[in-house]
Amino acid sequence: MKNKVLEGIKEKANNVYRKILKKKAPELDLPLRSLSNVKYDEKEGYFEILGKKKERTLTVGTIKTFAQTLRMMGLSKQLIEQDDIATKREAYYVSKNWKEAMFKAQPESDTVMDDVEAMMMVNREQLGFIPEEKGGEIAGKLIVVDRDPETKKELKIDCTKFGSGAYSIPISVEHLKFETNAKFILAIETAGMFQRLVKHKYWKKANCILISMGGVPTRACRRFIRRLADDQKLPVYVFVDDDPYGIGSIYRTLKVGSGNAAHINKYFCVPQARFLGVTPQDVIDYKLPTHPLKEVDFKKIKDLLKNDPFIQHHKPWQKALKQMQQMKVRAEQQALCRWGLNYVITKYLPDKLKHPEKFLP
Amino acid sequence: MKNKVLEGIKEKANNVYRKILKKKAPELDLPLRSLSNVKYDEKEGYFEILGKKKERTLTVGTIKTFAQTLRMMGLSKQLIEQDDIATKREAYYVSKNWKEAMFKAQPESDTVMDDVEAMMMVNREQLGFIPEEKGGEIAGKLIVVDRDPETKKELKIDCTKFGSGAYSIPISVEHLKFETNAKFILAIETAGMFQRLVKHKYWKKANCILISMGGVPTRACRRFIRRLADDQKLPVYVFVDDDPYGIGSIYRTLKVGSGNAAHINKYFCVPQARFLGVTPQDVIDYKLPTHPLKEVDFKKIKDLLKNDPFIQHHKPWQKALKQMQQMKVRAEQQALCRWGLNYVITKYLPDKLKHPEKFLP
Numbered sequence: 001m002k003n004k005v006l007e008g009i010k011e012k013a014n015n016v017y018r019k020i021l022k023k024k025a026p027e028l029d030l031p032l033r034s035l036s037n038v039k040y041d042e043k044e045g046y047f048e049i050l051g052k053k054k055e056r057t058l059t060v061g062t063i064k065t066f067a068q069t070l071r072m073m074g075l076s077k078q079l080i081e082q083d084d085i086a087t088k089r090e091a092y093y094v095s096k097n098w099k100e101a102m103f104k105a106q107p108e109s110d111t112v113m114d115d116v117e118a119m120m121m122v123n124r125e126q127l128g129f130i131p132e133e134k135g136g137e138i139a140g141k142l143i144v145v146d147r148d149p150e151t152k153k154e155l156k157i158d159c160t161k162f163g164s165g166a167y168s169i170p171i172s173v174e175h176l177k178f179e180t181n182a183k184f185i186l187a188i189e190t191a192g193m194f195q196r197l198v199k200h201k202y203w204k205k206a207n208c209i210l211i212s213m214g215g216v217p218t219r220a221c222r223r224f225i226r227r228l229a230d231d232q233k234l235p236v237y238v239f240v241d242d243d244p245y246g247i248g249s250i251y252r253t254l255k256v257g258s259g260n261a262a263h264i265n266k267y268f269c270v271p272q273a274r275f276l277g278v279t280p281q282d283v284i285d286y287k288l289p290t291h292p293l294k295e296v297d298f299k300k301i302k303d304l305l306k307n308d309p310f311i312q313h314h315k316p317w318q319k320a321l322k323q324m325q326q327m328k329v330r331a332e333q334q335a336l337c338r339w340g341l342n343y344v345i346t347k348y349l350p351d352k353l354k355h356p357e358k359f360l361p
Numbered sequence: 362m363k364n365k366v367l368e369g370i371k372e373k374a375n376n377v378y379r380k381i382l383k384k385k386a387p388e389l390d391l392p393l394r395s396l397s398n399v400k401y402d403e404k405e406g407y408f409e410i411l412g413k414k415k416e417r418t419l420t421v422g423t424i425k426t427f428a429q430t431l432r433m434m435g436l437s438k439q440l441i442e443q444d445d446i447a448t449k450r451e452a453y454y455v456s457k458n459w460k461e462a463m464f465k466a467q468p469e470s471d472t473v474m475d476d477v478e479a480m481m482m483v484n485r486e487q488l489g490f491i492p493e494e495k496g497g498e499i500a501g502k503l504i505v506v507d508r509d510p511e512t513k514k515e516l517k518i519d520c521t522k523f524g525s526g527a528y529s530i531p532i533s534v535e536h537l538k539f540e541t542n543a544k545f546i547l548a549i550e551t552a553g554m555f556q557r558l559v560k561h562k563y564w565k566k567a568n569c570i571l572i573s574m575g576g577v578p579t580r581a582c583r584r585f586i587r588r589l590a591d592d593q594k595l596p597v598y599v600f601v602d603d604d605p606y607g608i609g610s611i612y613r614t615l616k617v618g619s620g621n622a623a624h625i626n627k628y629f630c631v632p633q634a635r636f637l638g639v640t641p642q643d644v645i646d647y648k649l650p651t652h653p654l655k656e657v658d659f660k661k662i663k664d665l666l667k668n669d670p671f672i673q674h675h676k677p678w679q680k681a682l683k684q685m686q687q688m689k690v691r692a693e694q695q696a697l698c699r700w701g702l703n704y705v706i707t708k709y710l711p712d713k714l715k716h717p718e719k720f721l722p
Contacts, residue, residue: 084702085557086698087556089693090698097699130556132552133553134498134552134575146524148524148562149559149560155523157522164507164533165530167529168526170526170559171525171556190493192448192451195531199445199510201511212495335454337455338454341445341447
């Protein structure tokens with residue numbers, strides 16, 4: 001994989017070099033990154049990028065960006081060759097030594113990095129660039145196979161052996177391998193619910209892998225779930241709050257990706273994800289305490305129904321969101337505590353897991 | 362410890378019960394929680410609560426809060442006895458079954474929980490109440506001794522064995538034990554810098570424990586560092602951005618706690634913490650790229666100089682903040698990349714660690 005990316009960079013650079021030798025204006029092809037250049041196909045399972053391209057030809061007007069793009073490709077080459085990493089922020093600071101090609105502000109270098117990512121048709125992590133933020137914790141029936149960064153020796157990390165703690169997903173997960181006999185992955189919105197399930201070793205009872213997303217999952221967390229689910233052919237069940245944010249931001253981003261990162265959804269979506277709960281119907285079935293929806297919630301529901309290709313594709317989601325609209329309330333995962341702190345373990349999750357076929361798509 | 366808290370709850374409850382039997386109005390004593398009831402003493406090392414108390418006597422006007430306080434004490438007793446946990450949010454939902462003593466909104470139940478915490482003079486975690494959020498990751502020369510939540514068997518978690526990943530600090534850390542021969546703890550602001558040091562196994566070179574705080578450290582993270590540093594008699598060096606937020610929010614909160622949580626600073630402060638950098642002087646010495654301070658930054662500096670008892674106590678901090686004010690710029694940890702991605706490992710940290718006595722207090 002690494003070598004393929006390296007070769008790709010060298011090839012693009014060589015094309016530029018050869019054009020220059022022939023005294024022709026060199027150019028770089030970039031896919032157009034915008035919603036007008038994506039489609040949603042349930043079979044593919046994510047917002048897929050279409051064929052539209054923009055060309056960046058070397059002219060007086062583009063010379064700086066052109067040079068910066070080549071420099072960024074060079075930095076990526078260096079990172080891959082030296083097995084090193086750089087955050088977006090660090091890459092920006094490295095450019096302070098690029099003289100005239102120096103970036104004035106980070107948004108500029110971020111854009112060029114996104115361009116290189118799209119040009120190579122890989123995700124940033126494969127270029128050696130890592131996100132600033134991390135997130136995502138694991139407990140349960142999983143052995144993560146990493147390697148010692150120094151000796152390159154294999155390291156087996158047993159996620160049943162963390163007691164009340166957990167394994168924290170690294171920023172780059174491309175090199176990890178997995179061993180498990182778990183039946184499914186349970187992706188959880190809040191750290192508090194995760195801690196409850198860990199405390200009571202729910203992963204043992206249910207034979208599963210618990211993942212705490214801590215709100216909208218980071219790139220590393222999404223990529224980790226995707227790679228794990230693909231590799232081990234595991235279903236992914238998502239357990240979040242019953243509100244437009246839990247459904248439209250957390251779940252939707254995990255499952256199909258987002259609009260403004262269309263060129264990388266392919267790597268970061270988890271098409272096998274299914275929505276366990278909390279659903280608007282659960283609020284009725286389990287008589288959960290609720291909070292009234294606010295203006296901003298109603299707006300988000302309307303927006304999802306009207307503009308989101310994923311929701312528009314799935315009738316059951318339209319029905320669920322309209323039900324929430326009519327009920328005028330939202331409910332949190334923790335609302336299950338109304339029936340006892342561990343009702344979620346003794347009743348709600350076992351009930352639900354009897355019928356995964358009923359989970360929302 | 363657990364038994365002491367249990368006995369304390371029972372004793373307070375018994376006092377109420379006995380008063381009622383004698384047909385007298387029962388009362389509960391609570392320390393006053395406000396800045397007017399704290400002092401800063403360098404020897405103690407944190408904002409310490411003074412003796413002022415408020416009394417909550419049972420009257421027609423206080424009957425609901427009084428009942429809620431007793432109920433909350435009861436919930437805590439149950440949690441401790443059953444070795445269970447509850448987040449603030451969960452405790453609020455549990456109250457939905459308390460009939461007339463039900464809380465209408467979570468701020469009400471949070472206040473009562475804070476009251477019980479202050480009344481028992483312990484931290485919330487010792488009452489079985491855990492924070493919603495977690496945070497804090499560990500890599501390096503440390504073995505955390507936890508226990509299996511089910512079998513209670515000892516579990517040794519070796520933080521040198523996670524490859525590119527890390528150990529994620531659990532929400533409650535009271536029961537953890539530690540084994541280490543590291544020389545110091547390095548607490549780091551950003552996940553990106555942490556990942557760089559992990560990637561290059563800096564903890565091995567420097568014989569230390571790396572902790573990623575991810576911005577302002579959570580309660581669990583602060584308590585973990587405190588317990589680890591006390592238990593193993595380790596110095597704590599803090600490595601954050603050179604800006605009023607890194608100094609006045611992240612570092613200050615880690616070291617001495619905060620004003621509005623005075624009754625628990627005793628448990629959550631890390632008095633042994635010292636400020637490694639980035640300092641305003643580093644910006645000059647290492648010729649770091651900077652960003653101009655904004656209006657809000659200048660305001661925060663003024664506020665720290667004028668109102669913060671910790672800054673007022675330490676001349677070197679006043680000097681450093683005034684220097685920042687005059688330089689009119691801030692600098693990030695990542696700015697060190699200007700001299701190469703791993704300059705921080707080969708030059709900056711080794712340089713600095715030669716003279717810990719020069720670290721800001």
